Amino acid sequence: TTAVATGMQELLEELVVAHRPRGPVGSVPASIPHLGRVEPTSFGIAVATVGGDVYAAGDSDVPFSIQSISKVFSLALALRQDSANTLWRRVLREPSGTAFNSLVQLEAESGIPRNPFINAGALVVTDVLQEQRGDARGQVLAFVQALSGSSEPAIDGAAAAGELERSSRNLALANFLADFGNLRCDVRQVVEHYVGHCSITMSCRDLARAGTFLADGGRVGPWAGEPWSALTAEQTRRINSIMLTCGLYDAAGEFAYRVGLPGKSGVGGGIMAVAPGRGTVCVWSPGLDAKGNSVAGAAALADLSSHLGWSVF
Numbered sequence: 001t002t003a004v005a006t007g008m009q010e011l012l013e014e015l016v017v018a019h020r021p022r023g024p025v026g027s028v029p030a031s032i033p034h035l036g037r038v039e040p041t042s043f044g045i046a047v048a049t050v051g052g053d054v055y056a057a058g059d060s061d062v063p064f065s066i067q068s069i070s071k072v073f074s075l076a077l078a079l080r081q082d083s084a085n086t087l088w089r090r091v092l093r094e095p096s097g098t099a100f101n102s103l104v105q106l107e108a109e110s111g112i113p114r115n116p117f118i119n120a121g122a123l124v125v126t127d128v129l130q131e132q133r134g135d136a137r138g139q140v141l142a143f144v145q146a147l148s149g150s151s152e153p154a155i156d157g158a159a160a161a162g163e164l165e166r167s168s169r170n171l172a173l174a175n176f177l178a179d180f181g182n183l184r185c186d187v188r189q190v191v192e193h194y195v196g197h198c199s200i201t202m203s204c205r206d207l208a209r210a211g212t213f214l215a216d217g218g219r220v221g222p223w224a225g226e227p228w229s230a231l232t233a234e235q236t237r238r239i240n241s242i243m244l245t246c247g248l249y250d251a252a253g254e255f256a257y258r259v260g261l262p263g264k265s266g267v268g269g270g271i272m273a274v275a276p277g278r279g280t281v282c283v284w285s286p287g288l289d290a291k292g293n294s295v296a297g298a299a300a301l302a303d304l305s306s307h308l309g310w311s312v313f
């Protein structure tokens, strides 16, 4: 469906009608039983512009599990605090072309993960946060609350506990990293904090607000209080480049082709996309494709970006 709306609010309403699933589509991850309880026809979308306007439609105020979208915020926070500039010695910036939880490249790369958005790389980032200030998951939560100007973002303890019980794969990745000396804190604690920040729940509206610094050279939106910068303009450009090349794992190329924006997905069905200089879009619908990305969410973003001409290309 190609939208014909003229205004942003009208466009979002049309996208909800066009893309809200009429029944279950795709799959939900078996490793996080909690996510199977979400209404499969949920669909929400929100746009927060660099000018400070927020548009939202559908289930845009329903909190959902942000999962891997949290990896953008943990990376931003680690870079913010990385005065000694050590992070990039511990994680690369190359797309992996493999599944988000893959182990295969770690041995060839001597325990240096291909990028910070696959699980191996995100575990290293969580370790850095834990090493810097302790309570990594609490740091990420406080950061997204500050960025969105909302106290609603919370950690879903039940989802985290359920995932932790089935964390053999993430524990394997973490142990492997530790064996190469690329995990400094206690292995189990790092996985716990990683799963904890993945289990943050947020609405599309709050997530779009929290992400506008990525569209605005690091500057936060007016909802985040007195003006401050989450990152420098240069750091922000670089995070966007990593989102474009690695944000949707082994579907990053396809997403760049269809949507043309830096994006980050999570297995909770959310996708955050950044239109530099314009705004940040968050879409959510729980049904996933084989690579762990929201089916309806990606389709709606493709429609939105083509309608608005927001592609970075």
Ligand code: GLN
Pocket (backbone or CB within 6 Å): 031, 066, 067, 068, 069, 100, 101, 119, 163, 170, 195, 198, 265, 266, 267, 268, 292
């Ligand atoms: N917590 C999930 C995991 O570690 C996050 C994965 C994702 O959203 N792609 O498997």
